[in-house]
Amino acid sequence: MEKQIMSSTPKKIKMEERKGRRVVLFPLPFQGHIRPMIQLGNLLHTRGFSITIVHTTFNSPDPSLYPHFTFHFLHEDILSQSQTDIIAFLKVLNTNCLQSFTDCLARLLSDDHESPISCFISDAGFTFTGEVARQLNLPRLVLRTGGVTSFFVFAAFPFLREKGYLPIQESRLEEQVAEFPHLKVKDLPVIKTCDPDYLFEHVSGMVNGAKSSAGVIFNTFQELEDAAIAALSQDFQVPIFPIGPFHKLLPNSPPTQPDQTAAITWLDKQAPSSVIYVSFGTLAALNEQDFVEIAWGLANSKQPFLWVVRPGLVNGSDWVDLLPKGLIGDLRERGLIVKWAPQLQVLAHPSVAVFWTHNGWNSTLESVCEGVPMICMPCFTDQKVNARYARDIWRVGLGFESGKLIEREEIERVIRRAMVGEEGKEIRKRVLEWKEKARDCLGANNGSSFESLERLVSHISSFDSLVFSSQ
Missing domain, CATH: 3.40.50.2000 (Glycogen Phosphorylase B;)
Structure with a gap:
């Protein structure tokens, strides 16, 4: 019998069914981060959640393409910052968006004309959002737009520095990393930057922010990264939701121009x-x-x-x-x-x-x-x-x-x-x-991503009684 695959047609949810089920999404303003966050929003929307996107005016998506979402924009002056040094840009982004995002989320929480917010989901690269969640007493999940395997290596950065693998030395590029036997030193996920200290600070904030979150979402599937998912779940001790591939869970509109x-x-x-x-x-x-x-x-x-x-x-x-x-x-x-x-x-x-x-x-x-x-x-x-x-x-x-x-x-x-x-x-x-x-993981009969998405929906829904009583 052919396996049942998750329907690619979004379920029609009546507006009254969405009352009290709103999720705020906060993506990094890079295309490789915006797209999976939008896809995640579409997935949650098909499951009955109202979706609000908070975004910088820099590199923002076109709201007219997503009429089923509500958009709010942070008017921060980051356009003049060069993107050639991505780490320096992330530093500016995290510094400049802190107060404006806090204020925006506080306004959304106090808006009586909108349905209450169940939680917000931020990109792992926004390292300040854990403090915002604590300040506003709002559950926060993290979307990591990269793979689990690379994120597990990021989590090991303090250990890799202690062992002398980092910062990377030119003479050791071809050396095997004993603790990650599949990787050589040149494969470690670093990037050239004028501020190497902030690179390690940012990675630390990204990892610790995920560890202190209410759960981490990945665009991957269990079979592809099974060992890394198991190791990360044990190390983080927060729910891990591998629900990818996102693009296979949704209908794909062909280009028209x-x-x-x-x-x-x-x-x-x-x-x-x-x-x-x-x-x-x-x-x-x-x-x-x-x-x-x-x-x-x-x-x-x-x-x-x-x-x-x-x-x-x-x-x-x-x-x-x-x-x-x-x-x-x-x-x-x-x-x-x-x-x-x-x-x-x-x-x-x-x-x-x-x-x-x-x-x-x-x-x-x-x-x-x-x-x-x-x-x-x-x-x-x-x-x-x-x-x-x-x-x-x-x-x-x-x-x-x-x-x-x-x-x-x-x-x-x-x-x-x-x-x-x-x-x-x-x-x-x-x-x-x-x-x-990848096709099998989407199946409604024991598909790993299908079951993980069901867990995520239940997890977000479980926040409602806690959050709504305080709003």
């Missing part, structure tokens, strides 16, 4: 399993030399490709202007270069064979769930852990060693291994097995 459909229109004309999809996310940056080498590697591989080159991907360049004109011509004969592509639709397209990715968690999980093997090129933080696990533990990817200059000859070799070699066939077979496991 011409600049959004170009990639799909082009893919429709390609042969099945013939295209390499190349995209490095919304924050990763390349230097000019790596960018040119990637272009030559794609051209020399002779494989069809879809390459997303977002404005700002290359330092000092708006788009592809740094490439030689002759090379641009060769590339356009073989593939398509776009500024944006609907990634979920691209990965689900039958023409796509391989995903060359920076291994952000959203991209890694989406690739696994669509059964698309990866070429891994991590840039910073948890991407390095994700890439190592994709290659060596789940064995669904090939790739390049982080921190090394990539040369066109190596790029061509790796692409050919993934696209036409026997190794690529084995990886494709394994990733299809993981795709099936």
Whole structure:
């Protein structure tokens, strides 16, 4: 008998059924954090909760796209802050949003025209929100938009510093981390910053904030990160809710604008399993030399490709202007270069064979769930852990060693291994097995994510009598 899968059609909940069941969501203003928080909001909305989004005016989502949500914006001056140093930006963000978020939440709590708030869910990167929850006597859950495995490594930072692995020394990059036998020192999730002390302070605040929360939500599934989930649950002693993959729990609206459909229109004309999809996310940056080498590697591989080159991907360049004109011509004969592509639709397209990715968690999980093997090129933080696990533990990817200059000859070799070699066939077979496991976890009959989502809904509902009596 075919397994029953969680319905992708949202349940219609009458407005009176939503009375007294409101959840406030507070995402970090980065696309890789906003999207899973919005998806979580949609999931909770289908379960009868009213959803309020509190967001900075910086990089804010368009409220008109989510008419079923209520939006409130924090008017903080962070637009002038550079995002090239993400840690410095997070410091500014946490400092500037503290008072304005507290005031906003206090106003929402006192608003008699809205249904009472059951709890709020903040991104783990907002490290000050635990104090806000205590001050306002409101339950707080945390959404960690990365994987459980990388978060468990973050939780071990004090120990890794004590053992001398951190700060990372150039001479120890290839050394195995004894306490994390699957990782090398170069795989530890750090990032270059002008304020390394705050990096450790931020990680500590993120981990301790999750430990003191009313529960931690992850966009993952039990089977993919079973060992890390078990270890984290024992260490944190707060409820852990692995309810992913979020994007498979909800209907996905296809793009409609011409600049959004170009990639799909082009893919429709390609042969099945013939295209390499190349995209490095919304924050990763390349230097000019790596960018040119990637272009030559794609051209020399002779494989069809879809390459997303977002404005700002290359330092000092708006788009592809740094490439030689002759090379641009060769590339356009073989593939398509776009500024944006609907990634979920691209990965689900039958023409796509391989995903060359920076291994952000959203991209890694989406690739696994669509059964698309990866070429891994991590840039910073948890991407390095994700890439190592994709290659060596789940064995669904090939790739390049982080921190090394990539040369066109190596790029061509790796692409050919993934696209036409026997190794690529084995990886494709394994990733299809993981795709099936991701599908099974959503099943209403003992699916791990289905049951975890049921636990989360019950957990949030249990706050009502406590919270409403104090509001």
